Amino acid sequence: MNKLILFGISIIAVLVLLAVFAPFISPYNPQAIDVENILSPPNRVHILGTDSLGRDLFSRMLYGTRVSLEVGLVAVSVSLIIGVLLGSLAGYWGGRVDNLIMRFVDIMLCFPTFFLLLAMVAFLRATIFNIMLIIGLTSWMGIARLVRAEVLSIKEKDFVRYAKAMGAGNFKIISRHILPNALPPVLVAAVLGMGGAILTESALSFLGLGVQPPTASWGNILMEGKAVIDIGWWLTLFPGMAILVTVLGYNLLGEGLRK
Amino acid sequence: MIILDVKNLKVYFSRGKKLIKAVDGVSFSIKQGETLGLAGESGSGKTVTALSLTKLISEAKFLGGEVVFKQKDILALASSQLQKIRGKEIAYIFQNPASSLNPVFRIGSQMVEIIMMHQNKSKKEAKSCALKMLQRVGIPDVQKNFESYPHQLSGGMNQRVMIAMALSCQPSLLIADEPTTNLDLTTQAQILELLQKIKHEQNLSLLFITHNLEILKRLVDRLAIMYAAQIVEFGENLFEHPLHPYTQALLSAQPGFEGRSQILKGEVPSPFDFPAGCRFHPRCPFKKAICEQEEPLMQEREKGHFVACHVAENVVK
Numbered sequence: 001m002n003k004l005i006l007f008g009i010s011i012i013a014v015l016v017l018l019a020v021f022a023p024f025i026s027p028y029n030p031q032a033i034d035v036e037n038i039l040s041p042p043n044r045v046h047i048l049g050t051d052s053l054g055r056d057l058f059s060r061m062l063y064g065t066r067v068s069l070e071v072g073l074v075a076v077s078v079s080l081i082i083g084v085l086l087g088s089l090a091g092y093w094g095g096r097v098d099n100l101i102m103r104f105v106d107i108m109l110c111f112p113t114f115f116l117l118l119a120m121v122a123f124l125r126a127t128i129f130n131i132m133l134i135i136g137l138t139s140w141m142g143i144a145r146l147v148r149a150e151v152l153s154i155k156e157k158d159f160v161r162y163a164k165a166m167g168a169g170n171f172k173i174i175s176r177h178i179l180p181n182a183l184p185p186v187l188v189a190a191v192l193g194m195g196g197a198i199l200t201e202s203a204l205s206f207l208g209l210g211v212q213p214p215t216a217s218w219g220n221i222l223m224e225g226k227a228v229i230d231i232g233w234w235l236t237l238f239p240g241m242a243i244l245v246t247v248l249g250y251n252l253l254g255e256g257l258r259k
Numbered sequence: 260m261i262i263l264d265v266k267n268l269k270v271y272f273s274r275g276k277k278l279i280k281a282v283d284g285v286s287f288s289i290k291q292g293e294t295l296g297l298a299g300e301s302g303s304g305k306t307v308t309a310l311s312l313t314k315l316i317s318e319a320k321f322l323g324g325e326v327v328f329k330q331k332d333i334l335a336l337a338s339s340q341l342q343k344i345r346g347k348e349i350a351y352i353f354q355n356p357a358s359s360l361n362p363v364f365r366i367g368s369q370m371v372e373i374i375m376m377h378q379n380k381s382k383k384e385a386k387s388c389a390l391k392m393l394q395r396v397g398i399p400d401v402q403k404n405f406e407s408y409p410h411q412l413s414g415g416m417n418q419r420v421m422i423a424m425a426l427s428c429q430p431s432l433l434i435a436d437e438p439t440t441n442l443d444l445t446t447q448a449q450i451l452e453l454l455q456k457i458k459h460e461q462n463l464s465l466l467f468i469t470h471n472l473e474i475l476k477r478l479v480d481r482l483a484i485m486y487a488a489q490i491v492e493f494g495e496n497l498f499e500h501p502l503h504p505y506t507q508a509l510l511s512a513q514p515g516f517e518g519r520s521q522i523l524k525g526e527v528p529s530p531f532d533f534p535a536g537c538r539f540h541p542r543c544p545f546k547k548a549i550c551e552q553e554e555p556l557m558q559e560r561e562k563g564h565f566v567a568c569h570v571a572e573n574v575v576k
Contacts, residue, residue, distance in 0.1 A: 158353060158355050158358040158359040161315070161353070162351070162359040162421075163361070165346070165353075166350065167343065167344070167346030167373075168346075168376065169338075169339075176364075176372070177361055180361075180363045181361070181362065181363055
């Protein structure tokens with residue numbers, strides 16, 4: 001295993017542990033308001049300080065980890081399902097099916113993704129689940145293209161022709177002979193996609209269109225911190241760092257796997 | 260009993276506006292328990308012929324003629340019916356055993372997959388069937404190699420695995436497309452011996468495709484020679500008494516031929532543009548005026564020995 005993978009996995013492992021055990025680790029209820037301790041800087045009682053409602057930043061960020069990791073996982077799963085399905089259909093059948101699907105991909109790519117996201121958020125209620133779904137629905141195009149390219153090259157391989165010669169049907173050929181061989185690059189894209197999805201969620205929440213308060217997410221902590229950035233630097237620094245480190249972890253892992 | 264009867268098979272591909280005639284009017288038949296050899300230069304259409312016998316050429320622009328297998332016209336079958344014939348009744352062995360096996364699965368699970376696809380067996384039964392087959396084709400330490408990946412085995416071993424896989428559903432026809440071309444000589448001999456042994460045990464019909472005539476001489480009952488997308492000579496005693504000038508040249512070019520080798524002039528014609536008349540005439544040392552105009556028909560010149568040539572009688576041995 002190379003160093004990139006090791007480093008990336010360590011970061012992600014720590015984050016996963018923090019997210020899973022958030023209720024046990026967090027010293028306070030993340031939504032408990034404490035008017036006597038508004039905007040207290042990092043100190044012994046509140047190790048990362050408190051926000052403008054006196055809520056403990058460390059606790060809020062722990063719960064925010066949950067949101068971020070979930071968003072990464074679910075959004076990427078959604079885009080994997082759509083991307084792998086459409087990509088393998090296009091690559092395997094070629095011709096008209098391919099043309100139709102790939103032109104649809106092109107059209108989707110023509111929309112500036114973020115405006116597409118904003119438009120969809122406007123129609124759906126901004127629950128965490130909807131946010132994950134929407135991020136997935138707007139980020140599958142790269143995976144579809146990648147899978148299509150892989151399928152195009154793998155379907156010409158001898159073992160695929162042999163499977164067909166021995167009586168395997170189309171579904172079996174795709175699911176058992178082509179996709180397992182296309183897995184490595186798709187895995188890399190998926191891992192890199194998780195970093196991207198986390199960034200997107202943070203950006204949406206920062207704009208107030210993502211995860212809605214009082215549920216904590218790194219993005220909406222940032223947004224609340226922005227208003228008081230001159231007196232409460234910790235409210236923007238720590239969630240910012242958290243996003244940076246998480247995305248870095250996924251990207252390192254992705255880069256490591258690519259090699 | 261004739262098990263496979265191919266009549267006037269035509270397979271054309273299109274490239275741009277041009278038509279490539281990969282197989283152009285090929286007819287032959289295979290009897291139960293017989294080994295038929297199909298020989299010819301690279302690009303003469305051997306592999307395309309073999310693959311179109313179960314309609315495996317999906318890119319073909321045109322697929323015509325008749326392929327009758329056990330009273331069924333295969334070219335007219337729907338793909339769901341074809342899938343029941345492929346691997347179960349007609350099985351294949353390909354040229355590159357290592358790349359014809361899926362690299363990400365163990366050979367055991369690939370065998371079990373094929374057995375379960377065609378036979379109503381539980382996973383356990385399929386596994387014991389696969390183990391038995393592997394043993395039969397001479398894989399040592401079957402239990403261990405059942406769990407091997409293709410890249411862990413040698414070329415010869417992989418070819419044995421392919422044979423085991425191909426025969427695991429007791430097909431009545433085995434099509435071997437250059438099965439020993441990429442193997443070294445001793446392994447080649449072992450694989451041929453194995454094929455022959457199994458063929459006799461199962462009363463299997465075998466279509467053996469190669470450009471190596473020496474192998475065919477040892478193995479086949481009848482031989483078909485392909486040139487420029489057509490069969491030019493077909494019959495039993497081709498080795499002893501070849502009638503077509505191309506067959507004669509081919510045989511004389513083999514190592515160990517006593518007498519002078521005939522070296523043919525020119526090249527194999529391009530499939531975009533076959534010469535008019537007999538396709539062999541530009542290279543034929545015996546050509547007459549008629550060869551340039553009229554396409555020769557397949558005729559029975561001796562009992563069970565067919566030749567498509569205008570000058571065959573005049574040809575000196």
